[in-house]
Amino acid sequence: MSSSQRKPARRSTGARRSAEAEEAILQAAGEILQEAGYAGFSIEAVARRAKAGKPTIYRWWRGKADLLLDAYHRQKPEIPVPDTGNLEEDLTVFVGTLLEHWRTTPSGNIFRSVLAEAQNDEAAAEAVRDYALDRRDHIAGIVKRARDRGEVASDTDPHAVAELVISFAWTQLITHRWPGEAELRAILRLIARGAKAERA
Amino acid sequence: MSSSQRKPARRSTGARRSAEAEEAILQAAGEILQEAGYAGFSIEAVARRAKAGKPTIYRWWRGKADLLLDAYHRQKPEIPVPDTGNLEEDLTVFVGTLLEHWRTTPSGNIFRSVLAEAQNDEAAAEAVRDYALDRRDHIAGIVKRARDRGEVASDTDPHAVAELVISFAWTQLITHRWPGEAELRAILRLIARGAKAERA
Amino acid sequence: MSSSQRKPARRSTGARRSAEAEEAILQAAGEILQEAGYAGFSIEAVARRAKAGKPTIYRWWRGKADLLLDAYHRQKPEIPVPDTGNLEEDLTVFVGTLLEHWRTTPSGNIFRSVLAEAQNDEAAAEAVRDYALDRRDHIAGIVKRARDRGEVASDTDPHAVAELVISFAWTQLITHRWPGEAELRAILRLIARGAKAERA
Amino acid sequence: MSSSQRKPARRSTGARRSAEAEEAILQAAGEILQEAGYAGFSIEAVARRAKAGKPTIYRWWRGKADLLLDAYHRQKPEIPVPDTGNLEEDLTVFVGTLLEHWRTTPSGNIFRSVLAEAQNDEAAAEAVRDYALDRRDHIAGIVKRARDRGEVASDTDPHAVAELVISFAWTQLITHRWPGEAELRAILRLIARGAKAERA
DNA sequence: GGATAACCGAGACGGTACGTCCTGTCTTCGA
DNA sequence: TCGAAGACAGGACGTACCGTCTCGGTTATCC
Structure with a gap:
């Protein structure tokens, strides 16, 4: 046939x-x-x-x-990168804006869901990993500017600073906590001081 | 009978x-x-x-x-609190041990799942919040000892330091990353420096 | 483990x-x-x-x-086996009752669906085959009684007669036809005559 | 407009x-x-x-x-109308050829599907009904020739005979059965005898 | 010979049904 | 009287087809 x-x-x-x-x-x-x-x-x-x-x-x-x-x-937040001339201030404004955005728009809930799904789904996990690295580079830019201003120790790795900033923000999100102004500033002051410090 | x-x-x-x-x-x-x-x-x-x-x-x-x-x-990890007489070393050992435990035992996968579930389930969310505060206090002990040794600035909040340490560890877990020895030390040195630094 | x-x-x-x-x-x-x-x-x-x-x-x-x-x-029809003492009459009553039952109850539509499904599904096909043989034996009983009365030629196979009866009824069903009284009787008279006839 | x-x-x-x-x-x-x-x-x-x-x-x-x-x-079968001068032979050859054609070419499967579809679709049902009548008239021609030869009782309706022949063939198809030579002949002998028989 | 309309293939669309898996509740029965 | 086994209503999963639609592209006429 x-x-x-x-x-x-x-x-x-x-x-x-x-x-x-x-x-x-x-x-x-x-x-x-x-x-x-x-x-x-x-x-x-x-x-x-x-x-x-x-x-x-x-x-x-x-x-x-x-x-x-x-x-x-x-609908992810496109947080403007602040440039106040002061690292602590820049980071505080950035994280404060991010948390506020997560708290007041759907994006917080959505991103929380993405993180949850990334525990099930390997593709989502990889996407989250990539996104984390992307955000880290983004924030590292703030630190690099501070270094160019001489505000940061020469042996400070901007990526490490950015990693800490992101970790803090994400952990607040996944534990459903919204730190107050003072608490927020205390944390980011700690990071900024660590970045500025000369080698021990 | x-x-x-x-x-x-x-x-x-x-x-x-x-x-x-x-x-x-x-x-x-x-x-x-x-x-x-x-x-x-x-x-x-x-x-x-x-x-x-x-x-x-x-x-x-x-x-x-x-x-x-x-x-x-x-089967949650009961990480021994190190006491080397040096804050950076204490924190590095502690986080390193924790991540190693997560990586090599079921507890990492289980805790990851708990965090994922906490995004759906309010009861789980509250339990996670409580657990986070408990862990924060636990780690704050390490910082307090360093402060007693005079290794840490008097205006440093041990809880803020602990918060950063926890955030870093949890974020590594949920993004399925296992930092190398050098990367791990760089991050915790940053935190330790921030804690030691005198008021700007 | x-x-x-x-x-x-x-x-x-x-x-x-x-x-x-x-x-x-x-x-x-x-x-x-x-x-x-x-x-x-x-x-x-x-x-x-x-x-x-x-x-x-x-x-x-x-x-x-x-x-x-x-x-x-x-809900298949349980057609009573008639016993009028006359083969043509028995068959006409039987088939008439069956068709009437199919026409006035759901069972006709359901059996039609079963036949349709048997063209898709091998299991259904086999079930239909088995059911056809069962019905054939059932109707053959009517013919055997007639043979015992001497009404039917000795070389007539009751199963063959029953096969024709079933084929007629089923074909009426699948072509959605409901023969009139006269048409029905003409067909079954033909079958009954065939059964009675002596060897040619 | x-x-x-x-x-x-x-x-x-x-x-x-x-x-x-x-x-x-x-x-x-x-x-x-x-x-x-x-x-x-x-x-x-x-x-x-x-x-x-x-x-x-x-x-x-x-x-x-x-x-x-x-x-x-x-690709429907165009079965040649046999003319052996004997009704039983004519019908046996005709039905035998038809079943053989259905069994060995796609047309059997296709016609089976048409019959299945006719249980769902009213248009198909009508087409099948028309086709059945057309085939009935076709086969009735064989019987009419036998009547002209005087081989068939004068009160025998050729359409009724044809109806039985078709019913038998179609039912074999939809029950997926292929009768042997002897079984086939027994059935058609029964029909032919019924046609020949004088009024009871 | 260019415009134009119906044709063609490809395939996306809103849907329905498939057969499987899991949830949280219930019922039955054995120890 | 409690626990195992498992049936239950329900609902989401991801897939296959349904019949309709919208694309560009092609082709055969008609002006």
Whole structure:
């Protein structure tokens, strides 16, 4: 029996990805995370809310973790890098702004969910690792400026300083704590002093 | 047994809570977390492995989070507090030992799972918050000793130092990173310097 | 690391199959087939209507075909075997009753669905084959009685007669036809005459 | 809405139906039915195999049933009408040839699928009903010739005889049975005797 | 010979159903 | 009388098809 498979007579591309659908899905994902948290977040729930078919979601995202990360990146805080001429002040303003953003917008809840998912899903874990390094480099810029001003010891590694800053902020988030102004400043003063200190 | 003349048809009161069952359940929970991580952890899986009924688990634990916390407390690391006479060394040894313990025993995976669950479950979140404060006080002891030795500035808050140390360790855990010896020392030297520094 | 798998300390049996659930599921299956036909029949729809969980259905039936067959056997027509002393009359009454039953109760629609499913599913196909043979033997009984009365030629195979009777009835069903009284009698007279005839 | 002044710009025609696509689609449908049966038959599968777009199929066929019927008519058996001068022989040869054709070519599987689909789809059901009547008239021709030869009782309805013949053949098909030579002859002898018999 | 409309393939879309897994509650029975 | 075994309702998982739609690209006419 001959096969009916014809050679592709034409080159064609097919329909394009629907921007409306993508938008509606990410929107719905964000809303669910904001309203019901990670516990209420499911592909089914997102599809229902976005009035999208589940296969549409699975066509563009590999799973829960992938969608979660996209929803986060879509509304992650873009914290302005302060430049007050003083390292302690710069770091305090930066972390204060970040925590305030997490506390008052959905992004805190979403990022918390991303961190939780990263404990399940290796892809999410890697994405979080990459994101942490990216943020570390970002904050290291603040420290480098301080070093250029001569405010920081020459043997201080800006990445190490940034690592401490990030660790503090993330840990506050995952333990659901929102430090007061004084507490915040005390911590970042400690870091800034450590950076400034000459070799022992 | 009964001594009275008129015996009740049956004197027996039934089985008592089985310590063996509790042990098997916690054991199974730990093993699953070690082998398959949080993703493979389910009440069903624990019951299967422990050869216990699901209702037995639900009778003694309120849910996933509760069981998880119990499994953690059962084998949480009891890191000895070092006393080398030098703050930086004390902190480096302490954190190094902690991370090594997390890396080489089930406790790292289990605590990671507890942190993940705390993003969903309010009870777990509160338990984590309490645990964080407990650990903070624990580590603050190291700093207080250094202050008593005059190694630390008088206006340094031992709790703030401890907070930074914990944040660093926990963040390494949740981002699945295991810093090398040099990297670890650089971070803790930074903290120790910040603690020692006189008022700016 | 030691395994936590304990030896089963007790032999126990667990909860028993719920007769209510089974009843509700078969009831729902029958109603759906009656109201919406095979096209509207799905495990999901049955579960919804029976207020049962899908896993409960899959626990006891291997799939659509299996459930369908059970629903059929539950309300299949138990046509009384007539005994009028005349073969043509017996067969006409039997087939007329059967077709009438199929036409006026859900069982016709259900059996039609079973036949359709048997074209997809090998298990259903075998069940249908077995059922056909069973019915053939059943009807052959009518012919044997006629042979004992001397009404039928000695070289007539009762099974062959029964085969023709069944084929006629089933084909009417699958072509959605309901023959009139006269048409029905003409066909069965033909069969009865064939059975009676002496060797040519 | 629009003014009648302005005539339709053009009476355009455009590209015509692609015979190549139609051919490939029917070919693919037949192959799938032959290889995987009705269970593996889906519009998606046909489109994939024929390297055609789904809308192309839906443009020319109303759905699964329609395509199925077309695929059947395309290769339905054209059984030659035998003329041996003996009714029993004619019918045995005819049915034997038909069953052999169904058994050894795709047409059996395809027709089985058509019958299955006719239990779901009203259009298919009607087509099957029409086809059954057409086949009945076709076979009735054999009986009429026998009546003209005086081989058949004058009060025998050729349509009733044909009905029985068809019913037998179709029922064998849908129960996936292939009767042996002896069994086949016994059945058709029964029919032929019934046709010949004088009024009781 | 250029415009134009219907065709074509490819494939995304909102949906429904599939069959599996897990949750937390319940029922049964054995010790 | 408690614990094991496991059934239960429910709901999410990720996949396959349904039938419709929107793309570009092609082709055959008509002006």
